[in-house]
Amino acid sequence: MLAQARRRAHAPPDHHRRPPKFLMPIYSYRCRKCGELTDRLMSVAEQVAAIGCEHCQSDDTYRVIGSSAYHASNNTKTAKLDPKYEKMVDTAMRNSTSADEHRLLKKMTPFTGAKRD
Secondary structure (H helix, E strand, O other): OHHHHHHHHHOOOHHHOOOOOOOOOEEEEEEOOOOOEEEEEOOOOOOOOOOOOOOOOOOOEEEEOOOOOOOOOHHHHHHOOOHHHHHHHHHHHHHOHHHOOOHHHHHOOOHHHOOOO
8 A cells, every 4th residue: 555655656647648649630532523521530550641531432532631630828828819809808997887897886875875773
C-alpha cells in the first residue's frame, strides 16, 4: 500500500503522459474517377499509395492532405482578440442597466424610512 502511494506521488501528471499507442490517423483518398473522398483509419507504418474507392470501387485514388486540429488555451484565445472587442464590451457593459453595481442598493428602503412594528 505504501509502495503504491509512493509511485503515485512520483508519477508524472496526466497532461504529460504520452497518447496511447493504438491511436491511428485518418487518411483521406480522392477518387480520380468519381471525385468522391474515402476515409481510412490506418497505422502510420502502413505505406499505402492508393485504396479502393467506397463509392465506385475504382482503385485509381490518391491521398489528400486533410485538416488538423489545434487546441489553444483560453489565454492564447484571449490574446488573439481584437483590441476593439474589449472596448465594445466595456461600452456595452456601461450602457447595460444590469451592470450598475448600485442597482440593488437603489431598490432598498433606507433605515430612516422603514416601518417599525
